[in-house]
Amino acid sequence: MARQEFCHSFIKELKIMFHIKLNLACSLIITLSATSVADEIILMNGDILQGSQAEKTDSHIIWNADNFGNLSISLDQVRTVNGVSISNTPIEISQSIREEAPLASARRFFGESFSGSTAAFGNMSSGNDERNEWGLDSEISWLKEDLRHRSALGYENKSTDDNQSAVEYRLSHSVDWFFKDTWFWSNQGSFGANDNRAIDKFYTLGSNIGNQFWDDDEGSLLAETGIVWISEAFIDGTKDDRVTMSWSSDYRKLLFKQVGLSHSHQLLVAIEDPDNTQLSADIGFDFPLINNLFTKISLEWTYDNQPVEGVEKIDRKLNLGVNYSW
Structure with a gap:
């Protein structure tokens, strides 16, 4: 009897935790969808620059950094833009990149x-x-x-x-x-x-x-x-x-x-x-x-x-x- 009560209690607690996590995840997704996502570039040396992409050529990216203004950065010095490799990124940061912002945030915390x-x-x-x-x-x-x-x-x-x-x-x-x-x-x-x-x-x-x-x-x-x-x-x-x-x-x-x-x-x-x-x-x-x-x-x-x-x-x-x- 005690074993059955433990199982039922464990299942109940698991379902409650699942619904809480689901609600938190939905709230996070809605919040990120409703607000603008700050652009971020990570360089090969580990430096992180907040700002926005102004232009991209075959060899460089023009980055409008919040603290330093426009910077011309060689593509071989760029690791990611918003958590996505720059190699096949179009001139404008696409909507698909912005949609991956939650995963990019997780990767910034846990690592690439x-x-x-x-x-x-x-x-x-x-x-x-x-x-x-x-x-x-x-x-x-x-x-x-x-x-x-x-x-x-x-x-x-x-x-x-x-x-x-x-x-x-x-x-x-x-x-x-x-x-x-x-x-x-x-x-x-x-x-x-x-x-x-x-x-x-x-x-x-x-x-x-x-x-x-x-x-x-x-x-x-x-x-x-x-x-x-x-x-x-x-x-x-x-x-x-x-x-x-x-x-x-x-x-x-x-x-x-x-x-x-x-x-x-x-x-x-x-x-x-x-x-x-x-x-x-x-x-x-x-x-x-x-x-x-x-x-x-x-x-x-x-x-x-x-x-x-x-x-x-x-x-x-x-x-x-x-x-x-x-």
Whole structure:
């Protein structure tokens, strides 16, 4: 009973937070649309000049700076205008650039590498089978100097005709320090719960060495290995604390210049009991709809060779939803 009350309370609080954030986002968008957006140019040396673009030639941009008047700036010294590369910008700053001002503001705070995605999926059935399922997945990352931050949030709710709700959620954050070229030292933590696997709550802390083999507009690949401490409290009252060896990878590739392919996995092997092993993997495709909106299809697979009593070793899940990326 206490578990059900916690789940219902958590879902209620999540919906309230979602509506608050949605209202704040709408207010911000309306405010930015109703007011003029100050133009801003960022130079290669990091200098930021407020003002407006007066003219652009093949080699220079004439910038009417608020504090210095008209300046003639070589294009190879310009990084962005309002967060957008100057390379293909027309003489007048287009309306599309102004519409990207909120994202440009976020990138000025988090850094030029700020990126992320949000996916929503769900289904509802009625008749002989009364069931509702919905979920959200969100990821963001940003790089400041030698530190990269990666955050992820996942939430899923399933309810059946007998009003039984199964909740799964996970929140994680990692900080990667690039100490040499593409090599980095990563420290991460996460917490969550998974009713489907009878896990009331879990916590993880890990430290890994990884390599970012490549990361560009066409795709990316990273691999990590290290030590992860896991603490799991099960619904039946039992608990499992263990230190594991971890190996994980994340691969993304743009196919035919428009279809996104993604694959990731993580293998965990307990140091004191190598037979206690977990493997999770997923593969997905993003098919373009409009602009940065995609139809997302993904298959998730989880294997646990020592699950709690009454739980199957293997879980499979096929998701179909909508994904927005930036």
